[in-house]
Amino acid sequence: xxxxxxxxxxxxxxxxxxxxxxxxxxxxxxxxxxxxxxxxxxxxxxxxxxxxxxxxxxxxxxxxxxxxxxxxxxxxxxxxxxxxxxxxxx
Numbered sequence: 001x002x003x004x005x006x007x008x009x010x011x012x013x014x015x016x017x018x019x020x021x022x023x024x025x026x027x028x029x030x031x032x033x034x035x036x037x038x039x040x041x042x043x044x045x046x047x048x049x050x051x052x053x054x055x056x057x058x059x060x061x062x063x064x065x066x067x068x069x070x071x072x073x074x075x076x077x078x079x080x081x082x083x084x085x086x087x088x089x090x
Contacts, residue, residue: 018040022031028045041060042053052061062079064070071086072079 016034019033019037020027020030021033024030028043028050030043031039032041032043034040039055041055044051044053048065050063050065051059054060058074060074062072063082064079068081068083070079071077071082077085
């Protein structure tokens, strides 16, 4: 499936609505649909990790559930502990 950006620079909305579907058996294994009901991601979990694949099948994000939990978003967030990426504030 070829996915293109459905928005031009002039029409990019401030927010996107995503729908999580096809739970197998839960949200950690599902499909994610975005604007225009196009599939944007497939989420699969197994063997201690969760992988987000684009509609084209490219690996775009990774969560390693081992201690400490770590995250990577290709080209955006290098592999690092979740506590470094998402700091808690008091």
